[in-house]
Amino acid sequence: MQSDAQAEKGTPMTNTPPDDETIRVIGVEGYTYLYPLVLMDVTRQQLTNVRTAHDVPMRAPRDTFVHAPTFPAGDFRAVVRPNFDTLYSAAFLDVHEEPRIVSLPDAGDKYYLLPLYDMWGEVFSCPGTRTTGNAAIDVAVCPPGWSGRLPAGVRRYEAPTPWVWVIGRTEASPATYAAVHEFQAGMTITPLSAWGGTAPTVTGEIDPAVDDETPPLRQVFALDAAAFFGRAAELIAEHPPHHADYPILDRLARIGFVPGEPFDLAAADPAVRSALQDVTPEARKRISDEQTRLAKPDDGWVVLRSGMGTYGGDFLRRACVELIGLGANLAEDAIYPVTYVDSDGNPFTGAERYVWHFEKDAMPPVRAFWSLTLYDPEGFQVPNELDRFAIGDRDDLRFNSDGSLDLAVSHTGPEEGTSNWLPAPEGVFNLCARFYHPERALLDGRWTPPPVRRV
Numbered sequence: 227m228q229s230d231a232q233a234e235k236g237t238p239m240t241n242t243p244p245d246d247e248t249i250r251v252i253g254v255e256g257y258t259y260l261y262p263l264v265l266m267d268v269t270r271q272q273l274t275n276v277r278t279a280h281d282v283p284m285r286a287p288r289d290t291f292v293h294a295p296t297f298p299a300g301d302f303r304a305v306v307r308p309n310f311d312t313l314y315s316a317a318f319l320d321v322h323e324e325p326r327i328v329s330l331p332d333a334g335d336k337y338y339l340l341p342l343y344d345m346w347g348e349v350f351s352c353p354g355t356r357t358t359g360n361a362a363i364d365v366a367v368c369p370p371g372w373s374g375r376l377p378a379g380v381r382r383y384e385a386p387t388p389w390v391w392v393i394g395r396t397e398a399s400p401a402t403y404a405a406v407h408e409f410q411a412g413m414t415i416t417p418l419s420a421w422g423g424t425a426p427t428v429t430g431e432i433d434p435a436v437d438d439e440t441p442p443l444r445q446v447f448a449l450d451a452a453a454f455f456g457r458a459a460e461l462i463a464e465h466p467p468h469h470a471d472y473p474i475l476d477r478l479a480r481i482g483f484v485p486g487e488p489f490d491l492a493a494a495d496p497a498v499r500s501a502l503q504d505v506t507p508e509a510r511k512r513i514s515d516e517q518t519r520l521a522k523p524d525d526g527w528v529v530l531r532s533g534m535g536t537y538g539g540d541f542l543r544r545a546c547v548e549l550i551g552l553g554a555n556l557a558e559d560a561i562y563p564v565t566y567v568d569s570d571g572n573p574f575t576g577a578e579r580y581v582w583h584f585e586k587d588a589m590p591p592v593r594a595f596w597s598l599t600l601y602d603p604e605g606f607q608v609p610n611e612l613d614r615f616a617i618g619d620r621d622d623l624r625f626n627s628d629g630s631l632d633l634a635v636s637h638t639g640p641e642e643g644t645s646n647w648l649p650a651p652e653g654v655f656n657l658c659a660r661f662y663h664p665e666r667a668l669l670d671g672r673w674t675p676p677p678v679r680r681v
Contacts, residue, residue, distance in 0.1 A: 244480050249501035250508075253451070256478045257509035259471070259541040260458040261446070262347040262548045267461055268442040269552060270318050270345075270389060275436045277429055282438070287430030288320045289417070291392075293410040296403060300613060306605030307551070310616035311597050311660055313406050315340075315394035315413055322388040324418045325368040327380060328353075329425075331412030333360040334405065337397040337594040337662060339559045341535070342367060345387040345465040347548045349535040349556050353381075355594070356559060356663050366418065370466060377421055387465040393553045397595065397662075399620060443549070447510055451502045452491035459489035470539045516546035525677040526571070527659070529563040531669055561664050566656045569677035576637035576652040579681040586629030591673050594662035595620050598633060603654055610649035617648045618660075635678065 244252065272285075279286035283304070286292035294314040302308060319326045330340065330353065339354035353365050364380045367390050376382055394413070398406045414425040437445055449457070462485045467475060475485060481498045483489050491499055520543065521528045530547075535556035537544035547554050555562075567573055568580060582598065590596040597618030602608050607615040617623075617633060624645045625631050634640045634647045635657070659675055667673040 243495065243497065246497060246501045249481055249498055250505055252477050252481050253502045253505035254509045254512060255474060255541075256481075256483060257451075257454065257505060258513060258545045259474050259478075260455070260462070261509070261513065261545045263345055263461050263465060264449070264454060264458055265442055265446050265548060265552065266343075266345045266347050266391070267389075267457075268445050270391070271433070271436045272438055272442055273316075274318050274430060275433055275438055277432065284314070284316065286317065287428045288318050289326060289415045290428050290430075291315050291317045291410070291413050291415060293407075293413075295407065297398075297400070297615075298607065300607060300609035300615070303606055307599075307601055307658065308607065309395070309660070310599055310607075311397065311595070311618070311662070312338075312395035313398040313403075313410070315392075315396065315410050317392045317415060319367050319385075319390040319392060319415065320388070321367055321369045321372075321385050321390060323369070325366040325372065325374075325376070326390075327364055327366045327377075327416045327418060327421055328392065329364045329412075329414045329416065330362060331409060332362045333396070333409055336360070336402070336406065336409060338395060338409075339555070340392060340394040341553070341555060341559070342383060342385070343391040343393065343553060344385060345389050345391075345461070346468065347544065347552055347554075348386075348468075348537060349554075350386055351383040352556060352559060354559070374418075376418070386468065389465070391553070447506075449506070451504070451506050454506060455483060455489050455491060455502070459483060459485075459487065463487075473539070474541065513542065513545045513549050516542050517550065520546060523565075524674050526565045526567045526569060527563040527675045527677075528565065529561065529671075529674065531557055531561060531671060534561075535559075557664070557669060559663065561661045561668060563659045563661075563675050564656060565659075565675075565678060569679045572680070574635075574650070574655050574657065574678070576650045576655070579634070579636040579640075580650075580678050581681055582633040582635065582678045583676060584631045588673070588676070589631070590619070590659075590661055590675075591665035591667045592661050592663055593665060596659065596661045598635075598648060599658045599660065600635065600648055600650055600655055601658065602651060603656070608649070608651040608655065612644060612647075612649055614647075614649060617646070621645075 274288050276282055276285045279290050279292045284292055297310045298308045337355045341349045341352040344350050366376050366380045366382050368384050396406050416425040482494055521530050533543055534554045597616045599616040635650050637650050637652055639647050
């Protein structure tokens, strides 16, 4: 009979050793499940391995905000599919010992969101315009299971893990940079024990063992099975699994991977050692291949309306989304449809002209704003004569006489002027729409982006 202690640890009821094929399948499933945890930790180490904020762009010590002051320039290549709608504010919070209180000033009329991610890459709360409004607010991010008292007026958010990634996004344009900078400057992080005084300045310590150059994704994919599962075992002991995770933990226990215990592949059962040795390439391919199944194209657009930011037990979807990019928003905050083809199913190319048309009564249903961004095949913006990489409803657009709207996408400018023009390269490109604070019609699929048509 299974003991309570065994059940709590996720130990399976049978001690029958699995066969080689079962070990391989469990290994692939386990890699898929654990991949976000390992990727988040590599990312955390790299982004916090500095002494002060901005020693390296968009990096800062723990418990310290770092802010993007402007949109990326045309030749920016550090991050794929950059955003030209919001300015980022990011920090890693260390809540191992006590809560950290994040203070946000009044946001005025600016739309913002401040999602809080646990070390599994999932959103556990999201202060911001949609949820808490734009008034000044103090939020305490508390350690898992912490039961202490907070100062009056401070909102409590319990973190599932003792490290938390904050990735704030504030509506911006070059004309509003100064106002956004003022808002960013008012963001502070204060340990509970220092509340009531001045937020302390954190000076980081450089760890020479941390790879500061190689992108975290490549670092994780370079790990062999022994290194990957060994590191994952250390991390899962620090960062508790979610309640929905116990079925996969039961399966992992069959190959000797148990939360709270070290995992040394070299010392594992020979059958486990042999079968796990080559699972990492298969698992990586499985995660990558899932991209084509995330959503069915609709009029050329791939629209992810659900299963973003939180994933329940869909670990393959979670791994795939985090392979595409860590820090996915909840769909209620923002939806980013993408399209690679026109209404006829042909890839976009600068040799053609395109129009994205909206009828007067069928504009994007959003409570905040929307935009359209163009990227080259590698996911970067394309330098152009206007330095315009995105266009949307906050721009000075020209509407048709019947109230409809046409956005032009082409390599050369349209004869009627540039107000509605999104410049394209000579070669192949793709488009990403961004809908902030989407209304229910967009979330449930009653409204879909219209196709982009070749003129």
